[in-house]
Amino acid sequence: MSATPTLCRPSIAVPEHVVTAEETLQLAGTLHADHPQLGLVQRLIANTGVRTRHLLQPLEATLQHPGFEERNLLYAKEAKARLPHVINGALTNADLDVRDIDMIVYVSCTGFMMPSMTAWLINSMGFRPETRQLPIAQLGCAAGGAAINRAHDFCMAYPERNVLIVACEFCSLLYQPTDLDVGSLLSNGLFGDAMAAAVVKGHGGTGMRIEHNGSRLIPGTEEWISYAVRDTGFHFQLDKRVPATMEVLAPAMRDLGNTYDWDVAALDFYIVHAGGPRILDDLSHHLKLPPTTFRHSRATLTERGNIASVVIFDALDRLFAEGGPPDGAQGLIAGFGPGITAEIALGQWNALHPPHRPAKDETVSTHPPHPREQLPLSMHLPS
Structure with missing residues (x-):
């Protein structure tokens, strides 16, 4: 009987620019002072309970729209700069190395790349060339759950293999200054940016x-x-x-x-x-x-x-x-x-975590017990 796959502790990162609820409400009042439903919009935003959000760019830059192409280029650039650190955290949490991963599931609904980010990760981080790739782009907020479920399916089909899940959402890159309906304005005060990675381990793990x-x-x-x-x-x-x-x-x-x-x-x-x-x-x-x-x-x-x-x-x-x-x-x-x-x-x-048997040439490292990283904006790809 094969082991049941275990979803290990995620690694989380958020950008360093923070906008508060007070700033959001004040901004809504400034940008949309003449909106006929401004009062309703502000009440809806206040009722979300959101106190802080993290943004990829400073607020002034977030409110600009340089065009779809430039936004998508920024998405790819920043994802490549920031994701390796998050992924390494997830691998450490699972006591695994890049060579132990058999499939990468990448989920995002806020930018588009082809080849998928999975190809870049395999080429750049040392994953094996035969690592399977599963990008999920059109399930929105449900994609995190879908990634876990597809990882579970894979590990049940191929017992004791391991899946890396990577989620990257830069929702602020979807801000549209001309969308003034109530739903859009509410969304402007609700969504934030973040990244995550987690391993579904075919055998062992907490x-x-x-x-x-x-x-x-x-x-x-x-x-x-x-x-x-x-x-x-x-x-x-x-x-x-x-x-x-x-x-x-x-x-x-x-x-x-x-x-x-x-x-x-x-x-x-x-x-x-x-x-x-x-x-x-x-x-x-x-x-x-x-x-x-x-x-x-x-x-x-x-x-x-x-x-x-x-x-x-x-x-x-x-x-x-x-x-x-x-x-x-x-x-x-x-x-x-x-x-x-x-x-x-x-x-x-x-809650049981069997001892990990290090692979040949593997260096076992330790990590802080509760990593929740905020990465500097200056962390970019080498030129």
Whole structure:
């Protein structure tokens, strides 16, 4: 019988430029003083509970739009400059080396590259040329959950192999100065930038031992979360019905759990995508769980904003930082995004960490117990 794959501790990084809720509200009032629904927009932004967000560029540069091409070039440049450090953190957390990775899953909905970033990572960081590549670009905030589930599928098909997940979201590069509808203005005050990496380890490791996964698409909701792709780039479109999606997603989560005889309302820990506070409030209501159940997701929302596919990794890192649940505790990871799509993983906590057998030529390094890096803007590729 093969070992059950384990999702190890993520490595998280955020850019160094910070914008506060007060600055966001003041800016909305300055830029959109004549907007007929300014009061509503400011109330909605205030009600998100977001206190701080991290941005790739200073606020003045973020508000400029130099064109889609220049933005996409900046996305690629900064991702290449910043991701290796995050990836090395995840590998260290899993006691692995680049040569131990058999597949890289790369998720992002805020920039486009072809070949994928996976090709650059393999060429630049020393991964084996036969490392499989799986880029996921069109699942938005659900992509973090999809990456975990596809990594689980791979490790079940190829027992004891290892998958590296990399998530890179520079949401600030999607700011569109001409989009003035309420949904767009709310998004301007909600989304932030962040990066994450995590290993799904085929054998051993401390973290969530994934036992089941599933996906649910809510019919007739394709237009609720979407991009309009125009000359100026990606224009994020958010329907006012999105906050109420838990009415249909919570029963879908119950159904998935019932398939495997798991009661999703009676688990020990929950890592859930925090698109906004109502998502978490409604999930608490429909599953009859206390609000503290989703404290890690709420902390991510408060300190980072909605960081798209990175949310569940940031929240999971907070669970690790808290000391993690006891061995054998049952839990759930869920990401929600366009479609409307839910990607859900069920598993048990593995607090046991068998000794790692170093590969030949491997140097075993130590790392701080709770890495949460903020990388300098001056960290660029060599010229």
